[in-house]
Amino acid sequence: MTSPAPGDGPLIVVDSVNKHFGDLHVLQDINLSVGRGEVVVVLGPSGSGKSTLCRVINRLETFESGTITIDGQALPEEGAELAKLRADVGMVFQSFNLFAHKTILENVTLGPVKVRKMPKAEADSLGKELLERVGVQHQAAKYPAQLSGGQQQRVAIARSLAMKPKVMLFDEPTSALDPEMITEVLDVMTGLAKDGMTMIVVTHEMGFARKAADRVVFMSDGQILEQAPPEQFFTDPQTARAKDFLSKIL
Ligand code: ADP
Ligand code: MG
Numbered sequence: 384m385t386s387p388a389p390g391d392g393p394l395i396v397v398d399s400v401n402k403h404f405g406d407l408h409v410l411q412d413i414n415l416s417v418g419r420g421e422v423v424v425v426l427g428p429s430g431s432g433k434s435t436l437c438r439v440i441n442r443l444e445t446f447e448s449g450t451i452t453i454d455g456q457a458l459p460e461e462g463a464e465l466a467k468l469r470a471d472v473g474m475v476f477q478s479f480n481l482f483a484h485k486t487i488l489e490n491v492t493l494g495p496v497k498v499r500k501m502p503k504a505e506a507d508s509l510g511k512e513l514l515e516r517v518g519v520q521h522q523a524a525k526y527p528a529q530l531s532g533g534q535q536q537r538v539a540i541a542r543s544l545a546m547k548p549k550v551m552l553f554d555e556p557t558s559a560l561d562p563e564m565i566t567e568v569l570d571v572m573t574g575l576a577k578d579g580m581t582m583i584v585v586t587h588e589m590g591f592a593r594k595a596a597d598r599v600v601f602m603s604d605g606q607i608l609e610q611a612p613p614e615q616f617f618t619d620p621q622t623a624r625a626k627d628f629l630s631k632i633l
């Protein structure tokens with residue numbers, strides 16, 4: 384397979400990726416291509432490999448065979464090139480992992496200043512703009528512990544966006560939140576999707592999947608079993624495992 388040039392072709396291509404954890408074949412010949420501006424929602428039972436897939440795309444995990452390209456560039460094993468490529472891939476997890484001893488604004492500006500070498504004044508103005516975008520501009524001088532979970536997760540999204548990523552990976556971003564805070568985070572994600580951000584989202588929020596996804600990818604036991612537009616997947620799942628999954632979750 385020839386890699387497309389940057390700016391051309393799909394943004395992410397996962398090609399025949401395999402990974403084991405000991406005896407467990409956690410990713411089994413995974414093929415997934417994500418277009419520019421596309422929103423892919425990954426669904427599947429717990430333990431099916433969704434988080435691992437996100438983590439190999441960001442190289443937080445190694446894999447044994449296959450290739451992953453981001454904007455036409457293969458993921459390097461390590462070093463400065465990896466850091467650069469990784470900065471193109473924003474990631475938001477279930478736990479917000481904000482720096483407890485930094486203010487909200489500092490949490491957002493740290494990456495651009497340290498990794499992107501952005502002048503502090505520019506990073507501050509970008510940070511404020513992003514905090515406004517996620518609706519927590521009034522909390523800029525506070526510390527993470529002073530914010531609600533939903534606010535902290537929105538800060539985590541702003542922090543990722545500050546690196547100007549080409550793609551955003553979300554791994555169950557609302558799973559640790561109290562129900563009343565889920566919507567405010569999903570609304571920010573929906574806004575991002577509308578603005579054309581390329582996104583891979585692992586979630587159990589079926590409303591978000593129906594509304595925001597261009598495509599649903601269904602994983603089970605380390606395999607991608609189905610890929611379809613949400614309407615099609617929810618109304619006419621093809622495999623017994625997808626039917627079973629939907630019957631439990633809907
Ligand atoms: P999901 O996100 O779909 O719930 P994961 O990718 O987290 O699934 O995990 C897939 C499988 O891999 C699970 O059986 C899990 O226990 C196992 N697993 C995940 N991370 C590790 C690890 N670091 N070491 C060993 N096994 C792991
Ligand atoms: Mg997971």
